Amino acid sequence: MAIPVEAFYLTPGASGSLQQQIRAMVTQGILAGRFRPGQRMPSSRGLAGHLGISRITVTLAYADLVSGDYLTSAGRSGYFVSETAPLAPQFPVSAPQGEAVDFRALTGGRFSGAARVARPEDWDSYPYPFIYGQADPTLFDHQNWRQCALRALGKRDFAALTSDYYERDDPLLVEQLLRTILPRRGIAAREEEVLLTLGAQNALWIAATLLLGPGRRAGVENPGYPGWRGVVTATGAAAVPVDVDALGLPPERLAADVVFVTPSHQCPTNATMPVERRVALLDAAEAQGFVIVEDDYEFEMSFLKPVAPALKSLDRGGRVIYAGSFSKSVFPGLRLGYLVGPPGFIAEARALRALMLKHPPGHIQRTMAYFLGLGHYDALVNRMKNAYRRRRQVMAEAIADEGLEIAGQGGFGGSSFWMRAAEGVDTEALAIALRAEGVLIEPGRAFFAGDGPKNYYRLAYSSIALPKIAEGVARIARALR
Amino acid sequence: MAIPVEAFYLTPGASGSLQQQIRAMVTQGILAGRFRPGQRMPSSRGLAGHLGISRITVTLAYADLVSGDYLTSAGRSGYFVSETAPLAPQFPVSAPQGEAVDFRALTGGRFSGAARVARPEDWDSYPYPFIYGQADPTLFDHQNWRQCALRALGKRDFAALTSDYYERDDPLLVEQLLRTILPRRGIAAREEEVLLTLGAQNALWIAATLLLGPGRRAGVENPGYPGWRGVVTATGAAAVPVDVDALGLPPERLAADVVFVTPSHQCPTNATMPVERRVALLDAAEAQGFVIVEDDYEFEMSFLKPVAPALKSLDRGGRVIYAGSFSKSVFPGLRLGYLVGPPGFIAEARALRALMLKHPPGHIQRTMAYFLGLGHYDALVNRMKNAYRRRRQVMAEAIADEGLEIAGQGGFGGSSFWMRAAEGVDTEALAIALRAEGVLIEPGRAFFAGDGPKNYYRLAYSSIALPKIAEGVARIARALR
Structure with missing residues (x-):
């Protein structure tokens, strides 16, 4: 029995080339047991017409699948799912499992309880990310x-x-x-x-x-x-x-x-x-x-x-x-x-x-x-140093203009300023409030042992674009007032 | 002062393209301080002639070095080491250090003392490697x-x-x-x-x-x-x-x-x-x-x-x-x-x-x-299974022909046989003796707790070529006799 062309469709926005997408559809159909050994594949002309793509793309995908032993070619009769194609074992999967064991108690929760710097995963969607330790796509080689x-x-x-x-x-x-x-x-x-x-x-x-x-x-x-x-x-x-x-x-x-x-x-x-x-x-x-x-x-x-x-x-x-x-x-x-x-x-x-x-x-x-x-490594470091030098200068000026207080800045360079807000400011609350303004800062409390002060924060310039710095610092100053 | 062409030479057998080798010579010269900012590079024609390579290779390498800010181009005047080229800090390196601290005592030697399966690093230079857990270049995709x-x-x-x-x-x-x-x-x-x-x-x-x-x-x-x-x-x-x-x-x-x-x-x-x-x-x-x-x-x-x-x-x-x-x-x-x-x-x-x-x-x-x-993963696993099936069969026959004893082989497949030699045989000594014959086996003692038996060994068929199996097993049998 032939596999109908309707078994194939392209997902808009899918990643990978058209040839890779065809490959993925075929291999997943075979591994899942939907396409069986011996079944005839749609003709390359038929599948190309159905998907609205060039025939050569389908032909190349099929040839690739033959070399991986998913398909066999029978000359003019077309392509078939290989009799020795990879086949995934099929088992009834187990029902959702209970949690008879209290693993948190058993492990003592020793690791999950540690202090962390709060960091949103989608940091790069914020316009003013004063965060530390992520790669800058504009600098990386x-x-x-x-x-x-x-x-x-x-x-x-x-x-x-x-x-x-x-x-x-x-x-x-x-x-x-x-x-x-x-x-x-x-x-x-x-x-x-x-x-x-x-x-x-x-x-x-x-x-x-x-x-x-x-x-x-x-x-x-x-x-x-x-x-x-x-x-x-x-x-x-x-x-x-x-x-x-x-x-x-x-x-x-x-x-x-x-x-x-x-x-x-x-x-x-x-x-x-x-x-x-x-x-x-x-x-x-x-x-x-x-x-x-x-x-x-x-x-x-x-x-x-x-x-x-x-x-x-x-x-x-x-x-x-x-x-x-x-x-x-x-x-x-x-x-x-x-x-x-x-x-x-x-x-x-x-x-x-x-x-x-x-x-x-x-x-x-x-x-x-x-x-x-x-x-390449030294060229990259050089480029980063030049960019950081400019960013740091703009940032130091913005901080001075806005009257914010630097608690530590280092004499050699680095990629961040250590900042102090007024006594009584909770920078964790500040950080959350600033997210709504598109600004990410790093609250300082996690850096202190025990019940440290809450009014410190870190502003890094390793991931923020130069033109965004002044406005970002201004928004922090506004939120602090 | 210009850098003389004699500062450059190609090392026979060096890895990487000619363009990469030129790049490496220039960057290493600059980083090590041998080539100074402002120094003129040899002309592309001159360097190409000196090295006996095509001029376009040198030109491409120079262009690449300009983009990494190692060189600057001054049009018809040629190429110069960039004034802002990456420069490595130069320090007097420290003298060889003493070992005032007995780290083995301090750490208790807890980890380096554990039992290990003895494995030569150059396993792939042995013709009969019955070893476990390395990739086979003839199977890998x-x-x-x-x-x-x-x-x-x-x-x-x-x-x-x-x-x-x-x-x-x-x-x-x-x-x-x-x-x-x-x-x-x-x-x-x-x-x-x-x-x-x-x-x-x-x-x-x-x-x-x-x-x-x-x-x-x-x-x-x-x-x-x-x-x-x-x-x-x-x-x-x-x-x-x-x-x-x-x-x-x-x-x-x-x-x-x-x-x-x-x-x-x-x-x-x-x-x-x-x-x-x-x-x-x-x-x-x-x-x-x-x-x-x-x-x-x-x-x-x-x-x-x-x-x-x-x-x-x-x-x-x-x-x-x-x-x-x-x-x-x-x-x-x-x-x-x-x-x-x-x-x-x-x-x-x-x-x-x-x-x-x-x-x-x-x-x-x-x-x-x-x-x-x-x-691709499933195609690879399929290919490995087919190869292992054939190797296992040949190996089982060779083992039977030579009268060796299988202690465990598994009913599903796997990639090795667990073998037992006669009482009194020390397979660690056997393994060392067999190396001289081009054969690698894995002594079994490390698999046992405490003072386990010494007469077990493992023979894997995941890295050995099919035509080598029979002779390899014969050599083991010969050494055991």
């Missing part, structure tokens, strides 16, 4: 990324794409990291001192899991990156908040086993720690026997003054574990970061990563290696 | 994967590629999972019951971290997947080995809080658990209050008999957490799997995943969604 990705999908890179790397990393990317990226932070490292991770978040998770546990204490910056407190708490350790000042984390009275710090740009105040304080911090680590985890986020975005070398570059005793990321400067969906530390630490981190997720996908590692090797 | 990846790199998918997904998954892939994949296992699930993970290993890690901890007990199959014991032990829980028989895990006397099980193909014996035993296992879970984690690996590779529905499909009480993977059937370097469970469990798992690694890279999720939606 989409074309060259695509070319590098395509090269990494080639036959020559088959093993890099498909292999179970066991515990290893892509040697090309490790080479770029050792030769290109780390020397710019003043860090000389060997292969056995480096591990690739699923972004900086994953690097911090691995470091915390290895170094902490019940009974141990972690010093965390206050205000600080909220992800840290969650990561520390998950290990069973105590997160001890340490108030930062205008120079970042003070090195005195750090009673902890591990200290987490952002020396390049303190998160969220943007303070840069001066060299004397870095030396004092390392001396304290030596004297008191603690280990330092350095999150060197955003070091590339130093466009006002040259960047300072990493804290890790001053580390003579091997007490600093360094975490870096490509996800910030390339795009966050990349999920690629790295850890640098003494070989004994990296060996443990590698074994933990293998148990946790094996390794970052090979294709992404190889694409990044090409993007670095061809200089 | 490289061309269509590449096309799907290319589509997912397009402008329309910019957000899917680059976004910080926060805690979400790609809606297209989730839809494919709910509509296409899970119904084939007899599972009806809603969006809030599904979470994407970095492969099955990551799914198991997340489940264990949520459900276990110090003082809890996990029942694990013995012999069983070595990764499980590592994952369980990492949470601080006790791994209680439960001996499997010819029908898989026996449901009696499971004194545990969580039970890990592979009902479809027991790893490594390949036993398939009959329906009666599955029902008994669920009844035991209900009566004793334990939770089951089902690792449904390799269900696609059922080519001898139709596959049975998943244990999860029989689960009325919401006691089964289901882990699946695309990495096995597509390629292991993909690192994409999923968890299915009650909404309360998935919400916690999602929060934990966010802390641990945010989310799987967006580009990989979208590529997989297209590969599924266009029917």
Whole structure:
């Protein structure tokens, strides 16, 4: 029995080429059991006429389906559903299941309860998105990324794409990291001192899991990156908040086993720690026997003054574990970061990563290696720095014009201002009110440990277009009045 | 001062096009500070002559470098290094660091000490690789994967590629999972019951971290997947080995809080658990209050008999957490799997995943969604099943001819035989001896808890070519004699 042409229709607005849409209709019909092995397909002329498309499109789609063994060609008799076509097993699916087990109680709700920065998923539909950490399509070098990705999908890179790397990393990317990226932070490292991770978040998770546990204490910056407190708490350790000042984390009275710090740009105040304080911090680590985890986020975005070398570059005793990321400067969906530390630490981190997720996908590692090797990465960073410099200037002027108060802005650059509203202002309520005005800001409360102040907020300029900045800031000022 | 043509040379055998090689030489020279802003580049004619390549290649490379702001064009005067070219910060790199901290002692060496299956990294250079879990280039549908990846790199998918997904998954892939994949296992699930993970290993890690901890007990199959014991032990829980028989895990006397099980193909014996035993296992879970984690690996590779529905499909009480993977059937370097469970469990798992690694890279999720939606996945699985069926038959004959003993082979298919050598044979020594013969086998000891028997080994046929099987098995038999 022939399959009638009426079984096929094009959905307006569907994605993919016409040939791909035909392919999807045929394969889904076969896999769902609606089209049976041996059934004759509509003629290419008949289906083309029915869909109102060119016959060659249908012919090409059919030829493609023959090579995937969905169809067979019987010459002039036409095309038939293959007798050996892929067939999905068909089972009665189970009835909706009960929740006999209270999983929230069983797991202790340990993770879902953590503080988060509130972020709407459709941020890019707001005209004034002062949000942090999303890629800007007007700055990203989409074309060259695509070319590098395509090269990494080639036959020559088959093993890099498909292999179970066991515990290893892509040697090309490790080479770029050792030769290109780390020397710019003043860090000389060997292969056995480096591990690739699923972004900086994953690097911090691995470091915390290895170094902490019940009974141990972690010093965390206050205000600080909220992800840290969650990561520390998950290990069973105590997160001890340490108030930062205008120079970042003070090195005195750090009673902890591990200290987490952002020396390049303190998160969220943007303070840069001066060299004397870095030396004092390392001396304290030596004297008191603690280990330092350095999150060197955003070091590339130093466009006002040259960047300072990493804290890790001053580390003579091997007490600093360094975490870096490509996800910030390339795009966050990349999920690629790295850890640098003494070989004994990296060996443990590698074994933990293998148990946790094996390794970052090979294709992404190889694409990044090409993007670095061809200089696209540095061209991108340069373009971002230029754009951020202009945006920051316009934003600083708008903030001054509107009489808003900057609580922290950093001397090197970065991508955000840390702002303070008047006492008594609840910036979480402010953020919700501003959404109706098309403005997104980030309330500051999640950055503070415990019951922190409610009147701080962060304004990032990494995703907002230059011409929108002045009006966006004006709307914030209006809402605050 | 002009840069001399002698600063450029082509490395024989270098990867990438000539244009890419020129680009790499120029950008690396600039980033390393060897070529200074304002310096004149060699003329395109001069460089082409020096390198012995076509002038248009140099011209195209220069034009590309202008768009990345490495070079500027001064019309007839030629090309110059841009005054605003990306410049890498130059620091004296630190001297080799000491290891003042004994990280192995500090971290307890908890992870690097776990048992592993010994696997040489250059497995594909051996003519007789009876190894498990690597992609076979002769079976993989490289061309269509590449096309799907290319589509997912397009402008329309910019957000899917680059976004910080926060805690979400790609809606297209989730839809494919709910509509296409899970119904084939007899599972009806809603969006809030599904979470994407970095492969099955990551799914198991997340489940264990949520459900276990110090003082809890996990029942694990013995012999069983070595990764499980590592994952369980990492949470601080006790791994209680439960001996499997010819029908898989026996449901009696499971004194545990969580039970890990592979009902479809027991790893490594390949036993398939009959329906009666599955029902008994669920009844035991209900009566004793334990939770089951089902690792449904390799269900696609059922080519001898139709596959049975998943244990999860029989689960009325919401006691089964289901882990699946695309990495096995597509390629292991993909690192994409999923968890299915009650909404309360998935919400916690999602929060934990966010802390641990945010989310799987967006580009990989979208590529997989297209590969599924266009029917390429099922065509690939069909091709693999046909190849495995033939290989298995040849292998079974060779094993019988050589008088080797099969300890477990599974009735549905799979990709390996579980083998037993004579008492007293140490298969780890055997594996090393066989490497010299070009043969790779997997010693079985890592699958057993504690001091298990040493005379088991696994022979997989997922990566070995059909014509190599008979000779490979003969070499094993020879070494055993």
